[in-house]
Amino acid sequence: MFEYVENYWVEFLTIASVHILAVASPGPDFAVVLKHSIRYGRRLALITSVGVGVGILVHVAYSLLGIGLLIKANPDLFKLISYVAAAYLFYIGFGAIRSKAPSNQTTTDSLATSVVISDKKAFMIGFLTNGLNPKATLFFLSIFAVVVSADTPNLVKLGYGLYLALATSLWFCFLSIILSSDKVRAFIGAKGYWFDRVMGAVLILLAISLIIP
Template sequence: MNYEQYWLEFLTIASVHLLAVASPGPDFAVVLKHSIKFGRRAAMMTSVGVGLAILLHVSYSLLGIGILIKTTPGLFEAISYLAAAYLFYIGWGAIRSPAVKVDGHNEIGTELVAISDAKAFSIGFLTNGLNPKATLFFLSVFAVVVSADTPNEIKAMYGLYLAVATGLWFCALSYFLSTKKIRVFISAKGYWFDRFMGLVLILLAIKLVLPE
């Protein structure tokens, strides 16, 4: 198999993906929220969840299930409402976040609240996995950019790259946002930031169910 002929496809996919993953959206908002509220480890686990959810989109795109979703308005609408409900749920929880109490035993910027690795991972996975915008993105990529003659193993390699690249991007974001200087800077009023990100998630939820 001559792999060189697929380099143009790969570079096109990588470029489009870079623009998509860097743009603000539910994934960005939830990783940002966890970085500030729960710290580096939780944000990293959330990022891993987001990255692995990419494989879900890739899988149904390769199996042709994505076409069924796209061509069945009722099914796609149901997914959109489910995603919106989930984003609203975690957004509302963030808005109700109480002010952090700092006493003499806690330094500014230290971890004052906790979340389990499993929960952080599941939030990241569900946030991306239920995002209908991600569904449309992968349907577009595999329908427009990728040739119908491209073997499934090559498409799977594209998907693996997208999953790894997404996870690494958000892990890097998590690392930067959870550094001590950043956390010290926002710790005093961090709960306001948490509430702001909750509002962003709710607005994203509303946008999902509004007609274009």
């Protein structure tokens, strides 16, 4: 293992540096975590964040299996993935944009209790949002084609993937803690349903951007 670290640390540092820029860029993952942080509170936002991180393992899996080469060589297959991702983002965006005003709730706690989702659903939303993200697909295709050598053992590539999953989870957990703070949620207040609608519109626009060049 120490030999692997010594031989491939340049690859790792390159991947880690590129990943920092990629994960910090606003996208579907950020929109969903932001929405859940405000709407459902810290716990469910953290679960969603873990789902986003685990979703990266989908991209790691097809990259290690060589399916990434097939996707790269077949534009129609990539387009199909983009359409599926767009449909999913549109679905959760449309659900958010239909959020209704709470009847008699004016406290910040109402944002987390007016609508309840299960831990499993929170995790799966994060997982699918990242797992179906074509931008993440492009990222991994680029990383494994340009940065990672063809001679790099699959065990090392798997280590890269596990790191990316962990780093992504930690980043979005950090955002969840900040965005679900009492001050942020108090600022939103009883008008949280308007925030929900805005984030729904953002998700729908992201969906449209995936199918319209």
